Amino acid sequence: MRNRLTMTIKERLTMKKILLSLVVTFLMVSTAKAEEYTVKMISDWDNGKYYFEPKELTIKSGDTVTWLNVTEDMHNAVSDSVPKGAENFESPILEEVNQKWSYIFKDSGTYSYHCHPHAAMGMRGSIIVDRPSKLDEIEKSTDGHDHNH
Numbered sequence: 761m762r763n764r765l766t767m768t769i770k771e772r773l774t775m776k777k778i779l780l781s782l783v784v785t786f787l788m789v790s791t792a793k794a795e796e797y798t799v800k801m802i803s804d805w806d807n808g809k810y811y812f813e814p815k816e817l818t819i820k821s822g823d824t825v826t827w828l829n830v831t832e833d834m835h836n837a838v839s840d841s842v843p844k845g846a847e848n849f850e851s852p853i854l855e856e857v858n859q860k861w862s863y864i865f866k867d868s869g870t871y872s873y874h875c876h877p878h879a880a881m882g883m884r885g886s887i888i889v890d891r892p893s894k895l896d897e898i899e900k901s902t903d904g905h906d907h908n909h
């Protein structure tokens with residue numbers, strides 16, 4: 761009986777070790793898994809369209825989004841609203857083909873943004889990190905300028 765109990769404790773310790781190593785492995789895998797996504801900035805002069813491709817992108821916290829200028833035009837990415845507590849972002853103006861700018865998203869929620877030179881033409885996009893923001897979690901950009909005029 762006593763022997764059996766000892767075995768059980770030993771087994772439990774082994775189980776603990778196995779679980780612990782599983783957790784460690786999982787943490788290593790999940791931190792190594794941060795991905796990079798590309799959003800193309802496109803000018804379609806023939807059709808008068810200026811847009812981000814994809815317009816909406818869902819990623820995970822810690823992932824990187826790289827905006828890539830694919831046509832010879834001026835584009836950038838400026839946040840309109842971000843999740844509560846998250847920082848706004850603003851890329852420099854990308855003027856040349858293949859010029860790019862990257863940003864790592866850390867806070868979960870919805871980030872909506874626009875291209876400053878083409879805001880009036882509806883060049884807008886959004887990045888959803890992990891899950892969309894609820895209404896009360898959205899924080900508007902504080903720079904206060906209105907792009908609809």
Ligand SMILES: [Cu+2]
Binds near residue numbers: 878883
């Ligand atoms: Cu643009």
